[in-house]
Amino acid sequence: MIICYYWPPAGGPGVQRWLKFVKYLREFEVEPVVYIPENPDYPILDESLVDEIPDDVSILKHPIWEPYKMAQFFSKKNTKQISSGIIKEEGKQSLVQKLMLFIRGNFFIPDARKFWVKPSVAFLNSYLKDHPVDCIITTGPPHSLHLVGRDLKKLHNLPWIADFRDPWTSIGYHKKLRLTKFAQRKHADLEFQILNEATQILVTSPTTKSDFEKTTNTPVTCITNGFDDEKVMQPELDPVFSFAHIGSLLEDRNPKILWEILSEIKTEIPTFGQDLKIELIGRVGEAVKQTIIAEGLVDNLMIPGYVTHQEALIKQRSAQILLLLEIDSIETQAIIPGKLFEYLAARRPILAIGPVNSDITSILEKADGGIYFTYHEKQRLKAFILTKYEEYKNGGISQTNGNLEQFTRKSLTAKLAELIHTL
Secondary structure, X not given: OEEOOOOOOEXXXXXXXXXXXXXXXXXXXXXXXXXXXXXXXXXXXXXXHHHHOOOOOXXXXXXXXXXXXXXOOOOHHHHHHHHOOOOOOHHHOOHHHHHHHHHHHHHOOOOOOHHHHHHHHHHHHHHHHHOOOOOEEEEEOOOOHHHHHHXXXXXXXXXXXXXXXXXXXXXXXXXXXXXXXXXXXXXXXHHHHHHHHOOEEEEOOHHHHHHHHOOOOOOEEEXXXXXXXXXXXXXXXXXXXXXXXXXXXXXXXXXXXXXXXXXXXXXXXXXXXXXXXXXXXXXXXXXXXXXXXXXXXXXXXXXXXXXXXXXXXXXXXXXXXXXEEOOOOHHHOOOOOOHHHHHHHHOOOEEEEEOOOOOHHHXXXXXXXXXXXXXXXXXXXXXXXXXXXXXXXXXXXXXXXXXXXXXXXXXXXXXXXXXXXXX
C-alpha cells in the first residue's frame, strides 16, 4: 500500500516519483494499492498525467480537510506559495506572510495536512482488516503522511518504508517557518521517531542517506528519481542559441552570475545578442525578471508560463542548452531536482549552477550529461558558454551520449521491488 498526497491531476515534480513506480511495479511481481486524498488542494494541476495511471490499479480515496482553503480568504497568492514550499527571505516578507508562516510552522506540525492523519489511520485500519497487504509505503513531503505509516505499522505489525523525496528538518525552507523552540523540538522529535520506527528509509540523494545514517540504525537506501523511457516527438533544435529552464525559478535561485556573463558576452560579441534566447518555462519570480532586464537582456527573454509535462519534454529536446539552477546553500547540497533526469533523457548539454559539494555533480559525471558550476566560478562559466557558442556557430552543439540505463524509471522500480521483496 502506497500512501501519498500528490497524485494526478496534481502537476509538478512531487507527483512523478510514485506515479512512475506504480506504473512499473507489476512487472516485478508487486501489486500496488494507492491511497490518496479525495479532495486535495493541489497548487499545480496537470490533467495530462491522469492518462499515465494504470487503468486497473486499485486507488483508495478519503476526504481531507486542509487549512490552506481557509487561509485563501486572507491571501490566495501567499497561501498558494506557502503550500508549495515557496517562501521569501526574511527581509522581504510582508506582515501577512510572516503571520501565515508563524501559524504554518508552529500550529501545524509537521505540516498543514496533519488533519488527514487520524481519519486516514481509522479508514485504512478498517480496510486492512479485510484487505491485507504485505507492506506499507509512505512518501513525503507532506511528512505528516509518515505518521499514518507509523500508526498502521503498530496496528497491523507490517513492514513500513518511509520515503523522503526531500529532507525534513534540514531542507532550506524549514528555517524560514519562524519556528519557536518548542516547534523546532517537536519537528526534530517527530523526524527522529519516523527514522527510528520505520522498517526501511528511502531517500533520493546520497547526502540525505549519509545524514540520516548519523541519526538512525534503520537501513537507509538511496533510490534517486529518474526519467521515463517514453516516446517523445523529437522536435528540431532551436535555430537560435537558446538556454531553457523548465520549472519554477524564484528569487532564491536567481543566477545573477549567469545573467551578468550573458550580458558581458552580448556587449563583447556583436552577433551574440541576435542569436541568444533565454526561455524560462514555468513560474518566474519578479526579482528574476528584473535582474534580466537590468542586464540588458529583455529582448532575449521568453516566459511562456506553465506548460504540460508532455510540452515540457518537447521543450527540453529543442533547446540548445538546458539550465539547472539550485540555491547556493549548504541545505541544498542534497537536493537533486527531478527534472535533472528528464534533462539527461533529452540528450541536450546541461549547464548546472549550485552549491559546493552538490550531489548533482556526481550524477552529471556518471551520465556525461553536462557541466556543474558553483556561484563563484564566473570565469570558468563564461569560458564554457563561449565554447558552446563557438560550437553553435560552427556546425551546431552535439547531443550528449552517456549511458542512462541506471536512471530509467523501470530500472529504479526494479531496485524498489527488490527492496520490497526482502522485507
